[in-house]
Amino acid sequence: MMNVKIFLIPVLLWVLSGVPSWGQSPDSLQYYLPIQRADSYKVYEAKDSTLYFSFTEHTVKQGELDCRLQDKFQRELASVTLAKEYGQNNYALRLFASGYTGWQEGERYRLVVSDEQGREHALYFKCVKGAVEKPSPNIRMNAVSVDCDRAEGNLVEFLGTVEQGQAPYRVEWLVSTDREGEALLYEPLEATVQRGGEVPRIQLDKAGGYYVTLKVWDLCGQYGEQVAKVDCKANDSDTSVELEWFEQPKKVQPGTPIK
Incomplete structure (x- = not known):
């Protein structure tokens, strides 16, 4: 030995x-x-x-x-x-x-x-040799109570799932006014998920005009993300909150080991 x-x-x-x-x-x-x-x-x-x-x-x-x-x-x-x-x-x-x-x-x-x-x-x-596929997050939305004219007092719920990659995962929610996730509206939420499937959800009081990002790192250091633009639209008969999804980065290298 x-x-x-x-x-x-x-x-x-x-x-x-x-x-x-x-x-x-x-x-x-x-x-x-x-x-x-x-x-x-x-x-x-x-x-x-x-x-x-x-x-x-x-x-x-x-x-x-x-x-x-x-x-x-x-x-x-x-x-x-x-x-x-x-x-x-x-x-x-x-x-x-x-x-x-x-x-x-x-x-x-x-x-x-x-x-x-x-x-x-x-x-x-x-x-x-490493996970074949990187983790794949997915964002879903539930507009519980919204009014496009209200800056606050709305209730919009975001649910997420993660598939592929190697569990357990580290997940992070970001809410920002920009696509890159730098101009944050709220403090990020970070959690550990022991298996694939649902991740902790977030609830916001803003009806629209922002981006929601779900980031995921798996056990092997592989990374995946999904970004959605959230817009509130109103007319005489209806109010709706819509999501516009962006593609994941084409390739993100695994985490860098400690030297």
């Missing part, structure tokens, strides 16, 4: 608070699987021999995280030591840098880490 000490600088999870700075582009974001909450009955995917996971430290300010890599029979293959600090630590563990080089595509493996109290946390994974 090989023992390799690797010090990766922990990267804080990207969380929006208030109106964000848009220095990061979608292709620089990555979902990190929280190993302390991993499903013991699920086999996760390590895309291109890189395992993205997070560990939250509750006790010490700085220290080391001991990690053991095992086969499906829990036989030791390699061990690595990662730098950690208080709070959430995100890691991109390159499996072939562990000292073990026999990783096989499709085979089941196990990652085990220990916390400061000696408790073990584990997740099962397999090596894959």
